[in-house]
Amino acid sequence: MTPGTASSPADVELRADAERHLRALAGESARLRDDQWTAIHALVAERRRALVVQRTGWGKSAVYFVATALRRSQGAGPTVIISPLLALMRNQIAAAERAGIRARTINSANTADWEQTYAGVAAGEVDVLLVSPERLNNPDFRDRVLPELAAGAGLVVVDEAHCVSDWGHDFRPDYRRIRTLLRDLPRGIPVLATTATANERVTRDVAEQLEIGDDSEALVLRGALDRDSLRLSVADLPDSTARWAWLAQHLDQLPGSGIIYTLTVAAATGTAAFLAERGYAVRSYSGQSDPEERQRAEDDLLANRVKAVVATSALGMGFDKPDLGFVVHLGAPQSPISYYQQVGRAGRGVDRAEVILLPGREDRDIWAYFTSMAFPAEETVRRTLEVLSEAGGPVSLPRLETQVDLGRSRLEQMLKVLDVDGAARRVRGGWTVTGEPWTYDSERYAEVTAAREREQQAMLDYISTDGCRMEFLRRQLDDPEAAPCGRCDRCTGRAWSTEVAAEQREVAAAHLSRPGIAVAPRKQWPTGMAALGVELSGNIPEHARAEEGRALGRLTDIGWGTALRRILAADAPDEPVSDQLFQGVVDVLAAWHWRERPAGVVAMPSLTRPRMITDLASRLARVGRLAPVGTLGYATPEGPGERRHNSAQRLASVRRALTVPDTVASALTEAGGPVLLVDDHTDTGWTLTVAARLLREAGAPAVLPLTLASRG
Structure with missing residues (x-):
C-alpha cells in the first residue's frame, strides 16, 4: 500500500473513523492531512514506530489523539504520552476531553492523585496517561508502575522528541531514559515521536533510537516548516534601557495578546514589573514561579485578560493558544532552532502575527554561562563513580556533594546521563553504581559543545542577515523547501522603528x-x-x-x-x-x-x-x-x-x-x-x-x- 492512500475496504473504513474522531476533536470542518493519515495508519493498522517532524500548529496532537480513539475501539490499552511540561499537559488534557478522551496525568504537581490515577488505569477508565519524563527514573514508578503500564499500553507517544537527542537544542537526560522504555516494550505496541524542531542530524538520531527493540525501520514524516502568518523582524537597540522603552512604547501596537520571552528569571520578573507600572496588564512566568502563579498566567493569557505573559523558556514548549498575536524576545536564544520553536507558538489560528527579536549586548554572557554547564570533565565523573563504588550502598545527592565538587543540579544531570549509559542507577535512598564498564565519550561531548557554539554563531548571523529571516530559520532546520517568505522585514523592507521617546527612555532608565x-x-x-x-x-x-x-x-x-x-x-x-x-x-x-x-x-x-x-x-x-x-x-x-x-x-x-x-x-x-x-x-x-x-x-x-x- 502507498502511504496515505486507502486501498482496501478496511483502510477506507479506518480512515472514515479517523475523520470522525478528528471532527470531534477539532470541529466539523476539520479534515486529515495526508501525512496525518499516513501516521495514523502506520500506528493503528501496521503497529509501527513513527517520527513526525512538523511545524507547530500542524496537528501532531491530533495524530495521537485520533490514533488513541481508534486503538481503544480495537480493545487496546491506554496511550502513554511522555510530555515535558505541565502547561503542555494541561492543554493536552483539555483537548482530549473535548474529543471524549479520558486523560489523566502523573507529574510533580499532583502527587496526591497518583494512586487514584493508577487505579483508574487498571480499571480501564483512562484512555490517555500523560507522564513527565522525570517520572521515568523515579525508582518506585520505574520499578513498580512503568513495566505494567508499558506492557498494557495501546500506544506510546514521545512528545517534543528532539529532547531525546543530545544534539537537540533542548536535550534532557531524563528523556534518554525513553531508550530503555522502547527496548523493553512488548512487540506490536506502536510508538509515535513528535517534534516541531529537529534538523536532519537530530531527526536521524531520534529515528535510530525509535528503532531500539524493534525489527523494522521507523517511519519518518517530515514536512515544510513555513508559517505564512508570521512576520519576522529584528529591532537592534543600543542597551537595556532602550529595549524596555521600546516595549513600553510599542506593546499596545502589537495585535492581540502574546508572549515576551526573556533569557533569565530576573529579566522576566523585572520586565513584567516595569510594564505593569506603565499600565499594561502582564504576568511573569518562569520555572521558579509557584505552580498556582503559572496556572493563573496561562489562564489569563488564554482568556485574553492580559496583554502579555513575560516568560522564560519554561513556557517555550508548554503553551497552546491558536490566536496568539505576537512573540517578542528580549534577548536572543542561543540557537535559531530554539528560537523557531518559541516563535512558532504565535499565529496558529490568525492570519498575521508579529515576531520581533530585541537582541541584547549581554546575550553572549548568558550563553557562555549556559555553555559552562556542559557535561563535567572526566576526572569529576570518574571521582563520582569511585565515591559510589566505595560507598557499598545508595548515596544521596547531599552526601555525594561532600565528595564531588559540582552544584546540585549539575551533579544530578550528570548522574542521569550515567544512568542512561548504564554506569549508575537511581534507587530508593540515592544512587549506586552498576559495575558495568563505562567510557567517557570525550569526542562526542566535544562535538556537542562545538555544535552549540555553531548554533550561537548562527543566531548572531540571523540577527545580521540581509536575506529572508524565515528562510534562514528553515535552512537551520534543514527544510528542503526553504525559500524567501516575502513577509519578514528583510523581504519587505519594512522594519519596526528603533526610535524611542525621551520620556519612555527616562522612565525605563529610572526603573532599571x-x-x-x-x-x-x-x-x-x-x-x-x-x-x-x-x-x-x-x-x-x-x-x-x-x-x-x-x-x-x-x-x-x-x-x-x-x-x-x-x-x-x-x-x-x-x-x-x-x-x-x-x-x-x-x-x-x-x-x-x-x-x-x-x-x-x-x-x-x-x-x-x-x-x-x-x-x-x-x-x-x-x-x-x-x-x-x-x-x-x-x-x-x-x-x-x-x-x-x-x-x-x-x-x-x-x-x-x-x-x-x-x-x-x-x-x-x-x-x-x-x-x-x-x-x-x-x-x-x-x-x-x-x-x-x-x-x-x-x-x-x-x-x-x-x-x-x-x-x-
Missing part, C-alpha cells in the same frame, strides 16, 4: 537603576558535613545567623547586571567601584528598613579584589558615619582555595579559611551595635553565613550582609 535586592540568610547547615571534617549540622541558631542582607543587583539583571558583570569579570582589574555604582549602594542603604541601624562596617577578605572591597567598605563608613571595623582575615595565604561549586564543599573551605583578627574583635566592641558585612558578590551564600557566625561569636549583636552582586 532602582537598586537593591534581598539576600536571604542561610538557616540550615548542609547535611553530611562531618564527612568533610566540619562539625556543623542542623539548624543555624538564630544567635549565630546573619540578618537578611542586600545586593545592589543580580548578575543576570538587565539593569545593574550589565555593569556588575563587567567589573566582576575574571579579567577585570581590582579597582574602586565607579561613583555611579557607589551611589547605587548608598541608595540601597537608604531604602533598607533594618530593625536597628548599623554602627560599623566590616569588609570581607579577598585574594582577587581586596582593593575594591576595602575601598567600598571605607567609603560607606565615611558616608554613613559608621565605625570602620576593619577586614576579616584568612588563616593561610591561600585563603579558601579554588572556587567550590556546591554548598557542602564551599562551606568546608570557607569554614577553615576565615578568621576574625583581634583588631576586628576589639573594633566590634567599640562599635557597640550591628555591623554591615561588605563583599563583592554572593553565590552559594556560605561565605557570608560563616563570616556572620564568626562576627556574632566575636560580639556583634547583628550582621547585615551587603554585596555588590548576587548570582541568584
